[in-house]
Amino acid sequence: xxxxxxxxxxxxxxxxxxxxxxxxxxxxxxxxxxxxxxxxxxxxxxxxxxxxxxxxxxxxxxxxxxxxxxxxxxxxxxxxxxxxxxxxxxxxxxxxxxxxxxxxxxxxxxxxxxxxxxxxxxxxxxxxxxxxxxxxxxxxxxxxxxxxxxxxxxxxxxxxxxxxxxxxxxxxxxxxxxxxxxxxxxxxxxxxxxxxxxxxxxxxxxxxxxxxxxxxxxxxxxxxxxxxxxxxxxxxxxxxxxxxxxxxxxxxxxxxxxxxxxxxxxxxxxxxxxxxxxxxxx
Numbered sequence: 001x002x003x004x005x006x007x008x009x010x011x012x013x014x015x016x017x018x019x020x021x022x023x024x025x026x027x028x029x030x031x032x033x034x035x036x037x038x039x040x041x042x043x044x045x046x047x048x049x050x051x052x053x054x055x056x057x058x059x060x061x062x063x064x065x066x067x068x069x070x071x072x073x074x075x076x077x078x079x080x081x082x083x084x085x086x087x088x089x090x091x092x093x094x095x096x097x098x099x100x101x102x103x104x105x106x107x108x109x110x111x112x113x114x115x116x117x118x119x120x121x122x123x124x125x126x127x128x129x130x131x132x133x134x135x136x137x138x139x140x141x142x143x144x145x146x147x148x149x150x151x152x153x154x155x156x157x158x159x160x161x162x163x164x165x166x167x168x169x170x171x172x173x174x175x176x177x178x179x180x181x182x183x184x185x186x187x188x189x190x191x192x193x194x195x196x197x198x199x200x201x202x203x204x205x206x207x208x209x210x211x212x213x214x215x216x217x218x219x220x221x222x223x224x225x226x227x228x229x230x231x232x233x234x235x236x237x238x239x240x241x242x243x244x245x246x247x248x249x250x251x252x253x254x255x256x257x258x259x260x261x262x263x264x265x266x267x268x269x270x271x272x273x274x275x276x277x278x279x280x281x282x
Contacts, residue, residue: 003268006275007060007250009122009152009189009216009242010048012091014079018042028068030127034165043246045083045091052090055250058272061242061279063094063152066124066168070101074108081115092279094119094152098128099136106143113147118279120144121152122189124168132169132177141181150185150278152214155193160221171195179207185278187212187240190221191230199233208234212278214242215257215270224260227270236266240275 017024021042025032035042043051045062052060062083064076073096080093095112097105097120109120120140125132132140132153144151154168171193178186178195188195192213199205213230230239243253257270 004058004272004276005056005254006241006272006279007052007057007243007245007253008187008240008275008278009214010060010062010245010250011043011064011122011247012045012048012062012080012083013042013064014076015044017076018044024072028072030068030124030165030168031065040164041246045079045087048245049087049090051245051250055254057250057254059090059092059275059281060245060250061092061094061119061275063122064096066096066098066122066128066154068098068100068128070098070104070108073097077108077112077115077117081112081117084116093117094121094150096120097123097140098130099125099140100128100130106139109140109143109149110147113149117149119150119152119187121150121187122168123151123153125153125173126156126170127168132173137177141177141184145184148280150187152187152189155188155190155195157190157193157221159194163220169193175204175207178211181210183210185212186210187214187278189214189216189242190244191215191218191226196230196234196238197226205233212238212240212274214240215253216242216244217247218253218256219248224256227257227260227262231262231266231270236262236269237274237277239266239270240278241271
């Protein structure tokens, strides 16, 4: 049986965002930090599908951006849901929401769930101005459980170098949320800020029953051999391949997994098997 490759972490934007980049830079400080430079790549759904064809990726989880403005989230979500439908299932939509918007955010999550979203993310509570460890986080968890949605967060590493967009959610806040979320599927981007490595501590491991970590932008943060440690501490079934396309080309990110030292069974799980189970695909 051929290995099905699922890229769990890609980003696509409506064409008008790239065409009117200065306007979005003016309106959103986090977008300005990450995409204010002209060389910062912005991809459309069509770009992603072309990349998938070249890299041999079967499915890509595509997400938008953690906009501060609720209406920007809605517009981006409209694009993601439409692109997913046009792709014939090759693009799996994860929609964006700012829980600071209160009832409007709740209604938007429910709308996206009805429209085919499989999850929410990449969420950045600290950047968007709401507290994950509070009423907003509790409401988010309840919505995810009710609609069977996966939650994906950008998690800030407490150490290491600075880079645009590093800050989005403090590691201790993310840990507190995951520990209280039970078996709710929660994904930490970029190896979840290093949290899986704390799973060598039994008390931490017991609190992470619902945690998954993706490998997005691995080359910029860790040595590839770190995946062996994460697989041992957390289990390869909870490690998800993510490229962070278009920041990293999908084909290059796949090769990093193959060169990581993981055995063949673990590679198969990371490159697609684990993601298929998380998303409820057979």
